[in-house]
Amino acid sequence: LLALTLLNSGVSVLFSYLSKDFWNALSAKDAQEFYHVLQRYLAALVLGAPVVTYYKFQREQLAVHWREWMTARTITLYTANR
Numbered sequence: 001l002l003a004l005t006l007l008n009s010g011v012s013v014l015f016s017y018l019s020k021d022f023w024n025a026l027s028a029k030d031a032q033e034f035y036h037v038l039q040r041y042l043a044a045l046v047l048g049a050p051v052v053t054y055y056k057f058q059r060e061q062l063a064v065h066w067r068e069w070m071t072a073r074t075i076t077l078y079t080a081n082r
Helices: 002-027 031-080
Strands: none
Touching (some): 002 031
């Protein structure tokens, strides 16, 4: 999960830089650079979307397992002291 967190952060940083380049090319009205950055942005989207989705899925799975464990532990402690 730690590696996934770092990978997710890396994807976020990559999109940050690509967004900056995208808007710089757009504001400079540089069509060639705009399309070049657009291609890189789409490639990053194809590669980055599964990483972000898998990270969110794993984080939610961990939360579900944590809640199940906490519920079972709470019930066990409650019934042990009756």
